[in-house]
Amino acid sequence: MLPSTPESLLPIVVQSMSKTPDARLKELLTSLVRHLHAFxxxxxxxxxxxxxxxxYVNAIGQATCDTKNEAVLVADLLGVSSLVALLNNADSHGESDAALLGPFWxxxxxxxxxxxxxxxxxTPGLPLEGSGTVRDAAGRPLAGVTVDIWHASPCGLYENQDQTQPDMNLRGRFQTDEQGRFQFRSxxxxxxxxxxxxxxxxxxxAxxxxxxxxxxxHFMCSKPGYKVLITQVYADDSEYLHSDPTFGVTRRLVGQYKVEQRPGGAVAVFDHDFTLLEGEMVFPHPPIP
Structure with missing residues (x-):
């Protein structure tokens, strides 16, 4: 079997993979080659x-370092990260609370x-009081869920990007109580x-x-016996809500950050609930150390 035309090359390449012992790997690579040749x-x-x-592919690797994962970023910008999250985390209603991990976890x-x-x-900025409830697919509160929270500063930088912030600033992990509730401040x-x-x-x-x-x-909710939920909750008043370059905003992930006037000054109050689906608790590989 020798190729004589552009179209005749694909069967030869696919045949070369026919002895791949891992069935899933064979399926993935065969499909990838078919789509690449078609493209x-x-x-x-x-x-x-x-x-x-x-x-360009080489440049992605060269741009990746301890403070930035360019491969994750490009996957985000092409909508692939959000597509994978939606595909793998749909509940019985066909919707999903999941969102892309992002390059800064x-x-x-x-x-x-x-x-x-x-x-x-x-850390300067409007004080934030956050809370929420984590439930299972049947709506029952889940105790003992680890809720990992991280976000950028009011200046728009994660602490690993900003030398003026202390290490691990604006990052922390909390446990839900018997009512499935968690609370934090930021x-x-x-x-x-x-x-x-x-x-x-x-x-x-371009x-x-x-x-x-x-x-x-950003939120990452985990508990043995349940799939790790990786998600984000977006401010409903953001001007970029409908034009997120990473395509991460879905209907369920739009939250309210209500501002209350108190004796000590204004405070943003945030409350959002999450649902965990049963499955294996598998954590992603950290994009950065």
């Missing part, structure tokens, strides 16, 4: 375009008591631009797209 044939990809594409943030603040004392996050100094920025500029994400909080 090349459909678009009549030129050699110059192919060379540029390879350089760090494992092993500090375990904190209920109501503690994840913001250092010198400062209200702001919307921010995704990093545009690498291949992700090249992609956005498509004339903006880089600004709506303000949001």
């Amino acid at each position: 090349v044939l459909e678009t009549r990809l030129t050699e110059a375009e192919f060379e540029y594409a390879l350089g 760090r494992a092993n943030s500090l375990a904190m008591p209920p109501g503690a603040s994840i913001a250092s004392a010198d 400062v209200r996050p702001a919307g921010y631009p995704v990093p545009v100094d690498g291949p992700g920025g090249v992609l956005l500029r 498509q004339a797209r903006h880089e600004f994400r709506p303000a949001h909080l």
Whole structure:
């Protein structure tokens, strides 16, 4: 079997994979090759375009470092991360509380008591009081759920991007009580631009797209016997709610950050509930150390 035309190459490549012992790997690679060959044939990809594409992939790896995972960012900007989250976390109603992980999660943030603040004392911003309830698919409250929370500062930077913030600032882990409730304090996050100094920025500029994400909080809820829920909750008053460059906003993930006037000043109050689905508790690989 030797190729004589562009179309004749695909069967030969697929045949070469026929002895792959892992059935799932065989399925994935065969499908990938079929789609790649179809893309090349459909678009009549030129050699110059192919060379540029390879350089772009190399640049993604070269731009990844201890403070940024460019591969995750590009997957976000192409909508792939959100697609995988929606596909793998739908409940019986066909909806999902899940959202993309993002490139800035760090494992092993500090375990904190209920109501503690994840913001250092010198972190500026509008005080935030957050809470919520975690339930199972039947609506029953779940106790002992670990709720990992992280977010950007009011300046739009995660602590690993900002040398003025202490290590692990605006990150913390909480446990739900017998009523499935969790509580925390922080400062209200702001919307921010995704990093545009690498291949992700090249992609956005080529498509004339903006880089600004709506303000949001990240949550990761976990308990043995349940799938790890990775999600975000977005501010309903954000101007970028309907044009998130990472396509992470869904109907269920729009939350309210109500501002209350108190004797000591204004406070943003946030309350949002989550649902865990039964399954294996598997954590993602941290995009950054």
